[in-house]
Amino acid sequence: MSANATALEHAHDDHAHHDHHQTFITKYIFSTDHKMISKQYLITGLIMGFIGIAMSLLFRMQLAWPEKSFTIFEIFLGKWAPDGVMDPSIYLSLVTIHGTIMVFFVLTAGLSGTFSNLLIPLQIGARDMASGFLNMVSYWLFFISAVIMCSSLFVEAGPAAAGWTIYPPLSALPESISASGAGMTLWLVSMAFFIASSLLGSLNYVVTVINMRTKGMSMTRLPLTIWAFFVTAIIGIVSFPVLLSAALLLIMDRSFGTSFFLSDIYIGGEVLHNSGGSPVLFEHLFWFLGHPEVYIVLLPALGISSEVIATNSRKPIFGYRAMIASILAIAFLSTIVWGHHMFVSGMNPFLGSVFTFTTLLIAIPSAVKAFNYITTLWKGNLQMNPAMLFSIGLVSTFITGGLTGIILGDSTLDINVHDTYFVVAHFHLVMGISALYGLFAGVYHWFPKMFEGKMLNKNLGYVHFWVTAIGSYAVFFPMHFIGMAGLPRRYYSNTAFPYFDDLADVNMMITVAAIVTAAVQLVFLYNFISSIFYGKKGPKNPWKSNTLEWTTELKHIHGNWAGELPSVYRWPYDYSKLNEDETEYVIPGQDFVPQTVPLQENEEEMNH
């Protein structure tokens, strides 16, 4: 360990017994403590999630009952819903902002931000993040970006409406859609803040994992959660700056008359001066982030489910090293598959072939992960806690959604399902629902760690899981079929074509399922809020887990451990390990061996 870290340790040893003098502001608002910051991320993420899901209900209602009048539209959309009928342009805004909020604010910041912050120091045995200050700045930049994004909803000409991928020229020219004026500007500014926040956070995670592991915590003794967060942070550092550059160039095109993405355009009765740019360039830049982003969203969820499944199966995760190798392979491949979003963009067909190849390659590590999860369940002693259910649910949706990726990743097959509801079904299952399940699994599992031992009500958790599980399949599975019927996404209504009239029933059923599924999230919300205040206190290590975070006291203290930092003697997955004679568990009567327990007599050493 570096001298720096040792010094830090001493400093904290002094503090450990008499708490810092903290005012309300330093404790709850401008906190530099990773545990508080993680809660801030989670709560902000949940609020954004609430907004994002509410939006999806609004546009789902329009799709099920096209151009019907609803009082609820009048209330929420105001002038955008004259007589309660949704306006086509606000429909586009809703899908755009729904996508943006869910992908970036909920599943990136809400998921990775929350659990990287909470778990990295606690699971590697560190007092805090490498830089508590940067960590605080990172959260507040995220907060600013969330505020800006929300404020864009109230702009006169409407929030951004060019799709969450904001392809120019639509996003560059207010002449093409009024929402590309102030609404788009705020979108871009908000994302710039978001990217800065994400970069500061990611750098911090990487530095912390590399430098601040406690004694004995080698890389191959890290829980898979940490591996996932670590690699996610690296992908973020590699790809987010590219989105920033795309956003900057777009800002230039919008405001300073450059032509990076614009050429030969006639709009609003006149020819624009722009020439020589190409929207395809923007698509490349956007998806260079956009695709790794999928894994930025997904890997933390997979990390969380690895940990939760192993703990609740009372078994080691199967193929620990293979899991790490898959994470690394996915991370590497994720940066060279972006072109599969652009098979029909007009780029050279040869590039399409290359991207098909790399895309289908990424199915291999994904398959390995799925099989390893299933094998981990095999011959386990499964404890059906809500977190475990959500993790199993994740594996299920990850498989279902991942498999249709084989169709979309094949350039030939993509031709006819590109930008249809087939795509919508695919990515909602594989990254939307799966990552949300990961988020929920994490919240149910680590809630006691966040709120000083208080636990979420398990029965409400069961209701939450089962209704969500049924509902999300009912929403997204039938969607594949309307996609294969050739129904394009982002259509305000499908009634302009009599040809699609027979799909109306399916759309209605999907919307009903979506409303029910969203409603049951209120159960979770109630559970979450009431448990923060009135939750039953559980034991120190409620899930009988091996990892370090459960060795800390229930009460949060700055520096996490009161005395010395714990030392680590083994990997985190010694569940149900038998002694050398195979007569009894390593620790008699206890089916788990925490990482802090040294090698026992009569125990076979593993190479971890």
Added chain:
Amino acid sequence: MTVFLVLIVIILFAVAIWQMNKIYALSKGNSSGESGEVANEKDNRINAKLMVMFMVFLYFLMFYCFWHYSKFYLPEASSAHGGKYDNLMFISIALIMVVQIITQFLLHFFAYKYKGKKGQHALFYADNDKLEFIWTIIPVIVLAGLIIYGLFTWSDIMNFDEDEDALVVELYAQRFNWKARYAGEDNILGDANVRFIEGINQLGIDPSDVDGQDDVVTQELHLPVGRQVVFKLRSQDVLHSAYMPHFRAQMNVVPGMITQFSFTPTVTTEEIRKTDYMQDKMRTIQEIRKEKSKELAAAGEPALNDYDEFDYYLLCNKICGESHYNMQMKIIVESQEDYDKWIKTQKTFEASVAQ
């Protein structure tokens, strides 16, 4: 039908919630000394059962969707390459459904079978290189097959050779409609750029280019059957995408560049109207529309217009503004003779400018 479907969904959910409530009530009674919010043996048992029920639900849902919704899949492809496309699609779907059925079974069955019980020991089973190898190599082989098949088809479709008698057509996208420009007698499209747009010359054809004088601009896309068409796509304002699902064809239309796609239509509009698939579909749609019209009439609104004949269509499939959802063009596939007759009635660029 609609009401029935919605009812089924609502009832299913109601049953689910009712069941949950029962569990809730049941498990509240006995937390048997253990810490309250950690799953006890009873929770394990109930949730394990629910896992099986969920698996049944999932299989039912998949079966239901394939049974009732696979009719939504587009009719047999009306283009020469479309058969290969559909073939690849069916192979892929069959393959992934096999994997889906097996893996979902294993996942949920294991979750049921190995539910936690007091005194049950989990097996400490951390690694097995052979297994890992097997489930790495199987996807590798299967995917390799798919990739190779897919890539051959892809390069057939995209790196097409232009036949000598290929018909060159420009598809021109502007918010929110499509136009087609035929190359005329010389089969060469005249140069064009948005900077030439003026008055009647909406496509910006270069008036000084000789090749463009015989070009024909139309609102409908007529294609002769059995003859290769090479589409040159051009946009006037923002990104669009020319999506012709029945021909398994799609290409983005990008301002500032000309993209291209090619296919050979094989089924005329008349022919596809007569297929069983289309007749069934039209009957269903007409019934739906009749019913809706009745509802509308009851509310004092005008009835829906009739939809008695199917026509191929071209859709915009890249978000392009408020009316994106209604940016379409009719496609008519007909015999060469009919096509020739039709094109003769259309004005050339030269003629329309002279007017």
